[in-house]
Amino acid sequence: MNILVVEDEPKAGNYLLNGLQELGYSVSLARDGVDGLHQALETPFDVIVLDVMMPKMDGWEVLRRLRREADTPVLFLTARDDIADRIKGLELGADDYLIKPFSFAELVARLRTLTRRGPIREEEHLQIADLQIDVLKRRVTRAGTRITLTNKEFALLHLFATHQDQVLSRSLIASRVWDMNFDSDTNVVDVAVRRLRLKIDDPFQLKLIHSVRGIGYRFDTQP
Amino acid sequence: MSRSRHYSLTLRLALIFALLAFALLATLGVALYRELERELIRRDDTALISRVDQLRNLLSDSNTLDLIKTKPELFQNMLGNRESVLSIAAPGQPPLLLVNPANIELPAIEPVPGNHVLVLSDVQHLPGLNGIPFSTVAATINAGDLGSLQVTSGRLMTERTAVLASYRLSVYTLASIAAIILALAGYLLVHRGLLPLRRLARHAQGIGVGNLAERLDSEGAPKELLPMIESFNTMLERLSKGFVQLGQVSTDMAHELRTPINNLLGETQVALQQQRSVDSYQQLLASNVEELERLARMLDNMLFLARTDPASALRQRQALDAADEVERIADYFEGLAADAGMHIVVQGKGVIWAEPMLLRRALANLCANAIKYGAPGSALSVQAIATDEGVNVRVSNQGETIPAEHLPRLFERFYRVDESRERSSQSNGLGLSIVATIMQLHNGRYRVSSEDGITTFELFFPARD
Numbered sequence: 001m002n003i004l005v006v007e008d009e010p011k012a013g014n015y016l017l018n019g020l021q022e023l024g025y026s027v028s029l030a031r032d033g034v035d036g037l038h039q040a041l042e043t044p045f046d047v048i049v050l051d052v053m054m055p056k057m058d059g060w061e062v063l064r065r066l067r068r069e070a071d072t073p074v075l076f077l078t079a080r081d082d083i084a085d086r087i088k089g090l091e092l093g094a095d096d097y098l099i100k101p102f103s104f105a106e107l108v109a110r111l112r113t114l115t116r117r118g119p120i121r122e123e124e125h126l127q128i129a130d131l132q133i134d135v136l137k138r139r140v141t142r143a144g145t146r147i148t149l150t151n152k153e154f155a156l157l158h159l160f161a162t163h164q165d166q167v168l169s170r171s172l173i174a175s176r177v178w179d180m181n182f183d184s185d186t187n188v189v190d191v192a193v194r195r196l197r198l199k200i201d202d203p204f205q206l207k208l209i210h211s212v213r214g215i216g217y218r219f220d221t222q223p
Numbered sequence: 224m225s226r227s228r229h230y231s232l233t234l235r236l237a238l239i240f241a242l243l244a245f246a247l248l249a250t251l252g253v254a255l256y257r258e259l260e261r262e263l264i265r266r267d268d269t270a271l272i273s274r275v276d277q278l279r280n281l282l283s284d285s286n287t288l289d290l291i292k293t294k295p296e297l298f299q300n301m302l303g304n305r306e307s308v309l310s311i312a313a314p315g316q317p318p319l320l321l322v323n324p325a326n327i328e329l330p331a332i333e334p335v336p337g338n339h340v341l342v343l344s345d346v347q348h349l350p351g352l353n354g355i356p357f358s359t360v361a362a363t364i365n366a367g368d369l370g371s372l373q374v375t376s377g378r379l380m381t382e383r384t385a386v387l388a389s390y391r392l393s394v395y396t397l398a399s400i401a402a403i404i405l406a407l408a409g410y411l412l413v414h415r416g417l418l419p420l421r422r423l424a425r426h427a428q429g430i431g432v433g434n435l436a437e438r439l440d441s442e443g444a445p446k447e448l449l450p451m452i453e454s455f456n457t458m459l460e461r462l463s464k465g466f467v468q469l470g471q472v473s474t475d476m477a478h479e480l481r482t483p484i485n486n487l488l489g490e491t492q493v494a495l496q497q498q499r500s501v502d503s504y505q506q507l508l509a510s511n512v513e514e515l516e517r518l519a520r521m522l523d524n525m526l527f528l529a530r531t532d533p534a535s536a537l538r539q540r541q542a543l544d545a546a547d548e549v550e551r552i553a554d555y556f557e558g559l560a561a562d563a564g565m566h567i568v569v570q571g572k573g574v575i576w577a578e579p580m581l582l583r584r585a586l587a588n589l590c591a592n593a594i595k596y597g598a599p600g601s602a603l604s605v606q607a608i609a610t611d612e613g614v615n616v617r618v619s620n621q622g623e624t625i626p627a628e629h630l631p632r633l634f635e636r637f638y639r640v641d642e643s644r645e646r647s648s649q650s651n652g653l654g655l656s657i658v659a660t661i662m663q664l665h666n667g668r669y670r671v672s673s674e675d676g677i678t679t680f681e682l683f684f685p686a687r688d
Binding site: 082 | 505506508509510511512513515516519522523530551554555556557558559561562580583584587591594
C-alpha cells in the first residue's frame with residue numbers, strides 16, 4: 001500500500017512515517033501543504049493522511065485542489081473536536097477523519113478500511129490453526145473440543161479472526177463488538193478478552209490472542 | 224440606517240409635554256374666544272335693534288320729524304362716535320337725515336316692514352371696511368303725513384375687532400409660555416427622575432470579574448426600577464456562581480493533570496538515568512501510553528462537557544427500544560460485573576427518545592460506577608420504566624450508602640466522595656458530570672438516592688413531543 005502523509009509537525013510526521021513503514025507500507029512524507037499537494041498530484045497514492053492545520057496551505061485547501069483532479073481516498077487529522085469542522089472535511093470530499101490525539105492502531109485500521117477494494121466477503125467458515133469457527137451456526141471448536149461462548153464473546157472472537165495479524169485497539173474493539181463509540185473509563189475490553197482467552201487459549205499450547213503493550217490486542221498464530 | 228439610533232427619553236417627554244400643553248391651552252382659548260365673540264356680537268346687535276326701535280317710536284311722533292328737519296345737529300350728536308351710521312329717508316328721495324362721519328358706503332338692504340317687530344336675525348353682518356365687520360339693520364317706519372320712511376342704522380365694529388384681536392393674542396402667548404414652561408419642567412423632572420438609573424449604570428459599570436460579589440443598591444430607587452435591579456442582581460448571582468464553578472473546574476483539572484504528567488515525567492526520567500534492558504524500556508513506554516491515554520480521555524471528557532451545542536444532540540435523537548439498550552449495556556458490562564462477583568439484572572420496556580451514543584455513554588458511566596462500588600455477590604439492576612411523559616432509566620446497586628451530604632454534589636465535575644480511595648487511573652471524576660450534561664442535552668432529569676445500602680441513579684428521558 002502506497003501512503004502519502006502530509007503533516008507539518010516534525011515529531012508527528014516522523015512517527016507516522018516510521019510506524020507505517022514498519023508495518024510494511026511504502027510511505028512518503030510531505031512537511032507542508034504545498035509539497036503535499038504537489039506529491040499527491042505527481043504520484044498515484046492509495047491513500048493520503050492529511051493534517052488540517054498547516055502553514056502556507058491548510059489541509060482544506062489541499063483537499064479542495066486535490067479533488068479537482070484525483071479521487072484518492074483522504075483521511076484527515078484534526079485537533080478540533082467540533083462537528084462543523086468534521087462536516088466541512090467530509091463535504092470537501094474527505095473519506096474519513098481522526099481527532100487528535102488518536103491511537104496509532106486506530107489510524108492503521110482506518111487506512112486499511114479506506115483502501116479495501118470491493119465488498120467484504122463474509123467467510124462462513126474460519127480456520128486458524130486448530131481453531132474452527134462456523135460463523136452461521138456460531139459454533140466454535142478447538143482441537144476437536146466444542147467451546148461454548150456467549151454472544152459477545154463470539155462477536156469478539158469473530159472480530160479477531162477476521163482481522164488476523166492486525167493490532168486492534170481497545171476503542172476499536174469496543175465500538176465493533178458493543179457499538180460503544182467512546183473511550184470509556186472502564187477496562188471492559190480487557191476483561192472480555194481475558195474471559196475469551198480463558199476459553200479458547202488457556203487450555204491449549206498454542207496461544208492465539210496476544211497483548212500488544214500499550215496498544216491493544218493481536219490475533220495471530222505467531223507469538 | 225437611522226433605525227438603530229438612540230433617542231433621548233428626556234427630550235422626547237419634554238417635547239410631548241410642550242405640545243400637549245400648547246394644544247390643550249390653545250383649544251381652550253379658541254373655545255372661549257368663540258363664546259366671547261358670539262356674546263359681543265349679540266350685544267352689539269341688540270344695541271342696534273334697540274336704537275332702531277327707539278327711532279321707530281320717536282319718528283311716529285310728527286314733532287320729532289319736524290325736529291329732525293329743523294335741528295338735524297341734535298341727532299348727529301346723539302350717536303356720539305365716528306363709527307355709527309344713521310340714515311332716515313323716504314323711498315327714492317335724498318335722506319332726511321344722514322349721520323355718517325366715517326363716510327361709510329351704505330349698502331342697499333331690504334328694510335323690515337313697519338308692522339314687524341325687530342329680532343336679532345334681522346341684523347345684517349357685512350364684511351365692511353378694511354376687514355372690520357359692519358353690522359346694519361334697516362326698518363320701515365310709518366310716519367303719518369310723510370308716509371313711510373326707511374331708517375337704516377349701522378355700526379362699524381372697530382372696538383369689538385380690537386378686543387377680540389387682543390384676546391387672540393393673549394391666548395396664543397399664554398399657550399406658548401405654558402408650553403415652554405412645561406417643556407422645561409418636564410425636561411428637568413424626567414432628568415431628575417432618571418437620576419437613579421444613571422447611578423445604577425455607574426454602579427454596574429464598576430462591577431467586573433474582581434468584584435462579582437457586589438450587588439446593585441436598591442436604596443432610594445423608584446419602585447419601577449426595583450424589578451430591574453432585582454433581576455440584574457439575580458443575574459450577577461448566577462454569573463458569580465458560574466464563575467466560581469468555572470474557576471474551580473480549571474483548578475481541579477490542573478490538579479488532575481498533575482498525576483499523569485508527574486508519572487510520565489518521573490518514570491521517564493528515572494528510566495533514562497542508566498542503561499536498561501529492552502524489556503524495561505518497553506514496560507516504560509507501555510506505562511507511558513497508559514498515562515497518555517488517561518490524559519487523552521480526560522481531554523475528551525472535558526471537551527465533551529464544554530461543548531455547547533445542545534441543538535445538534537437534540538436533532539440526532541432517535542426512538543430507541545429500551546429493552547435493546549439495557550440488554551446492550553448488560554452485555555457490555557457482563558464480564559466486568561462477573562469479575563467483581565456481581566450479576567446484572569435488566570428489565571426494559573418502552574421507547575427511549577435519545578441520541579444513541581449519548582444514552583449509551585450515560586448508562587455506561589452509571590454502570591461502571593455501580594460495579595466499582597457494588598458489593599460482591601449483589602446484583603446490578605438496570606431498569607427502563609415507561610410512563611406517559613417518557614422513560615425512566617434506573618441503575619441501582621447494593622453497597623455502602625453514600626452519605627446524604629454528598630448526594631447533591633455527586634454530579635459536579637471532579638467531585639469525589641472519598642478523595643484517597645478513588646484516585647485510580649480509571650476514574651477521573653468526570654463520569655457523573657457527563658451523565659448530567661447528557662441529561663441536560665436531552666431536556667431530561669437526573670437524580671440519585673442512597674438508602675439502606677442501595678444506591679439508585681435515575682435518568683428521565685422525556686418522550687417525543
